[in-house]
Amino acid sequence: MKYDLSKKTNRFAERTLAAFSETLFTLLEQKPFEEVTVNELCEKCNYPRATFYNYFQDIFDLLEYCWQSISKELHIAEYKELETSERTQVLFERLYSYFEKEENKVNQIMSHNDIDGLLAQSLKRYMLLQIREIMMDCPHGIKNDIPFEMIATHYSNTLQLILEWCFFKKETISKKEARKCINYLLGTLEKED
Amino acid sequence: MKYDLSKKTNRFAERTLAAFSETLFTLLEQKPFEEVTVNELCEKCNYPRATFYNYFQDIFDLLEYCWQSISKELHIAEYKELETSERTQVLFERLYSYFEKEENKVNQIMSHNDIDGLLAQSLKRYMLLQIREIMMDCPHGIKNDIPFEMIATHYSNTLQLILEWCFFKKETISKKEARKCINYLLGTLEKED
């Protein structure tokens, strides 16, 4: 990202960042991410291309910023006080709630953007890194000779897999079934905690 | 892919497909995938751009074709006779051998292409689908109320995670450690087979 988010907020930046991210998501409700061009984006929200490139390297950069904004709504800081053993469960519940709340928008977007496309790929990667970070954030080091970063990634992969089945499959599974799946897939690890 | 691989082979196509894929990999030893352009690729292997677009939609399409060619070297058909319970192990051993054999080339490429870049993303996605297909290819249906496709994906994710630690980390793990990790992460599932 070209724009430095850590510096003092100002009206300019807030308006512009909001405009670009909102417009991107409006467009994603209408067509696949692959077909969205910077030109079109700028026309839609009435900003010149130069402004776009003042803030973002490219359209992937904007997407990354969008995920960041959304993830702020999930109050990540609150996870930090939870026990490792609870984290998977709580993380699942919170993410589930979020997707459930936004189900209509999500469905609309996913009707143009399939699960293997660039949009989903980008979201998955972002979620993976975020969840892993949350899982990693305890002083574990190595457990049964297994590096904890590996375990954290494994948790993260699994959580993501389950959420995919809850929301992005043709035949989705219920919340109850999902909990059972988590238990089954992470069974061993949970017990030894 | 624009070119129909299923039709009778001919010299034209063989030469051209080989030239483009080899040249792409030569370039990847020198720079990140993100910086490779179709123009450059065509100049390097002395084909006009029009020829490239006779065969491929775009450069991602060529990459997909490369993975396909490589995976032929792994003799996927031979897995089909194995028991499900053996598959994870055997798949791991074979993939490990392949990466070990190509270690120099792999390292050279990875020195320009980091694990989160488009190249690695594309390979991961391809491997995921392939491994899942192999794991799925037995008449399991549902197991403990868990859809088998989910379990297959879980296996696939895990195998990939371990291989990443064997070859693409700064501090890699040994083959022996890797086997232990697989056991630990997939413990429950294996036992109930």
Place this chain on the structure above:
DNA sequence: AATTATGTTGGACATATGTCTAAATATGTA
């Protein structure tokens, strides 16, 4: 109110993408 610093804008630029032709050329087969 005048001045300075900071960010925005329009337009031009070089380069890349992907499509489309008609003409040239290589291919497999009879």
Place this chain on the structure above:
DNA sequence: TACATATTTAGACATATGTCCAACATAATT
């Protein structure tokens, strides 16, 4: 070898990308 067929090729085209700069507008400071 000669031929019909399939493929390649050069070049033009419309459009997209990302960078740059000078002119401009806005916000903060004096």
